[in-house]
Amino acid sequence: NAGVMQNPRHLVRRRGQEARLRCSPMKGHSHVYWYRQLPEEGLKFMVYLQKENIIDESGMPKERFSAEFPKEGPSILRIQQVVRGDSAAYFCASSPTLDTEAFFGQGTRLTVV
Amino acid sequence: GQNIDQPTEMTATEGAIVQINCTYQTSGFNGLFWYQQHAGEAPTFLSYNVLDGLEEKGRFSSFLSRSKGYSYLLLKELQMKDSASYLCAISKDNAGNMLTFGGGTRLMVKP
Numbered sequence: 001n002a003g004v005m006q007n008p009r010h011l012v013r014r015r016g017q018e019a020r021l022r023c024s025p026m027k028g029h030s031h032v033y034w035y036r037q038l039p040e041e042g043l044k045f046m047v048y049l050q051k052e053n054i055i056d057e058s059g060m061p062k063e064r065f066s067a068e069f070p071k072e073g074p075s076i077l078r079i080q081q082v083v084r085g086d087s088a089a090y091f092c093a094s095s096p097t098l099d100t101e102a103f104f105g106q107g108t109r110l111t112v113v
Numbered sequence: 114g115q116n117i118d119q120p121t122e123m124t125a126t127e128g129a130i131v132q133i134n135c136t137y138q139t140s141g142f143n144g145l146f147w148y149q150q151h152a153g154e155a156p157t158f159l160s161y162n163v164l165d166g167l168e169e170k171g172r173f174s175s176f177l178s179r180s181k182g183y184s185y186l187l188l189k190e191l192q193m194k195d196s197a198s199y200l201c202a203i204s205k206d207n208a209g210n211m212l213t214f215g216g217g218t219r220l221m222v223k224p
Contacts, residue, residue, distance in 0.1 A: 004155075031209075031210065033210055033211065035214075041216060042200065042214040042215055042216040042217050043156070043200065043202075043212075043214040044214070045211050045212060045213065045214075048210075048211050056211055091155065091156070093210060095209070095210050097209075098207075098209035098210065099209050099210075101158050101161065101210075102158075102210040102212075103158070104148075104155040104156045104157070105155055106154065106155045107154075107155060
């Protein structure tokens with residue numbers, strides 16, 4: 001059973017471009033969580049999704065950021081018109097139910113130049 | 114709101130015991146997690162406490178006092194590979210894995 005897979009591991013974007021981060025949860029996991037970790041800071045919750053539904057996006061910036069978890073395929077975190085402040089590690093975690101242990105992926109390190 | 118405090122850095126000696134403290138204030142509580150994160154890697158689950166008391170798992174133990182808003186992670190027989198950041202996180206009522214993390218404690222184990 002493969003772990004949570006995130007790709008790409010590293011992503012470089014110029015200011016103003018779009019960044020797409022992918023997360024394939026563990027097999028049998030239908031709950032996906034996205035977190036952001038700024039340099040030298042703790043993890044910050046962004047959004048919680050179940051298949052085809054956004055359950056809680058209270059940690060997501062109101063503009064430029066969106067997330068989806070379609071019926072088929074990985075969850076996608078999309079950042080439009082990236083700015084330097086978006087440079088961070090973005091981690092995805094998945095769990096089989098709401099109250100069971102979540103497993104984290106290796107993260108995508110986004111660098112905006 | 115929620116607030117979680119833990120020391121920024123700690124240093125300990127190989128073979129020793131170290132205790133990493135975490136204090137929190139929250140309007141709702143559904144459990145406290147400890148994660149280990151090596152530099153550039155994913156956080157790895159260590160422990161989960163929802164009731165007061167001590168949970169032991171091999172060399173690692175975690176303690177929780179809900180009335181005091183306090184937890185600690187105890188690492189025994191330290192090894193060099195234990196050098197990592199240790200993240201304290203809390204879950205609010207019905208929040209499951211929507212966790213609020215502290216800033217993490219960077220532990221350096223020296224020979």
